[in-house]
Amino acid sequence: MRAVIAAEPGGPEVLSVAELPDPEPGPGEVLLDVAAAGLNRADLLQRQGFYPPPPGASDVIGMECSGTVAAIGSGVEGWSVGDQACALLAGGGYAERVVVPAGQLMPLPAGVDLVTAAALPEVAATVWSNVFMVAGLQPQETLLVHGGAGGIGSFAIQLAHRLGARVAITAGSPDKLAACAALGADVTIDYREQDFVAVVKDATDGRGADVILDNMGAKYLDRNIDALAIQGRLVIIGMQGGTRAELDINKLLRKRGAVIATNLRGRPSDEKAAICVSVVEHVWPLVAEGLVRPVVGRSFPLAEAAGAHAFMESGEHSGKILLTV
């Protein structure tokens, strides 16, 4: 099969297409003919050599894809050759074929075409598991999403809005703020020019955000605690602003707040499977009704993976970037 490999750690230019042996499905696994793969921010780190795949996972980059079932390993039930699906992967997505534990396969939501479905697994699983399963966002509560125009952010806005929460977002340009408002954001904050703590406090009569979905990590830790409401939950899923910061425990305990940090990729397959079941039950119906939609900013052919990485690094994109096979 053709697959994208990184010859060595480095910039986008280290990515190229190579011929690799076809993977074979083991017990409990399914082989997919890949239609499209979604890019994720962590893919950039993996290419740079900072985010190795979990033990046993493919060295090929790519944490999500869509495709058609081509073969089935022993013990797999509920899937047949020819079925279309999308999948959460530990790796291997930037390729013509990939092997997936069956529990990490999801059917396509009604009305979503096979290629576009590659934009869904990571954003749906990350947003649903963190904002709803872990942080327990309730209708009428306020969610602050940092990076509202990105892949994760675009989905988080829609899901929280549809489930009845008030949504505040940060983004880095007027166009992106407008795109977030169109997706359902109630409060939009330009992180280059505005103090998000002040704007969120102002918009909530001084209460703050009940849940914060944070991609920045260290850089925003102290301000995120300031922006939290009493009994607020800060869920850190990204480290774009570094990994080490000082936590003012006094400030956090006076708010009876929680700081949670999670990562999807490194979890055992059965935990990912449980998240996929919950996503299909709770999120797919909203997608099928058109109430929440995959946001695809741009697609590149598989052979142009380097260009796709450079585009994500430029920060110009909104929504998801796909590689089509």
Ligand SMILES: NC(=O)c1ccc[n+]([C@@H]2O[C@H](COP(=O)([O-])OP(=O)(O)OC[C@H]3O[C@@H](n4cnc5c(N)ncnc54)[C@H](OP(=O)(O)O)[C@@H]3O)[C@@H](O)[C@H]2O)c1
């Ligand atoms: N832990 C997990 O399981 C998990 C899973 C998936 C993703 N993630 C993380 O989630 C984050 C988003 O991923 P993605 O795939 O959606 O990437 P993406 O589409 O590239 O989004 C990155 C976002 O970061 C925003 N950003 C940059 N500087 C910022 C700042 N100073 N303040 C606020 N926002 C800022 C960008 O906003 P502008 O474009 O407006 O500048 C953009 O929306 C990444 O950090 C990724 O690693 C974590």
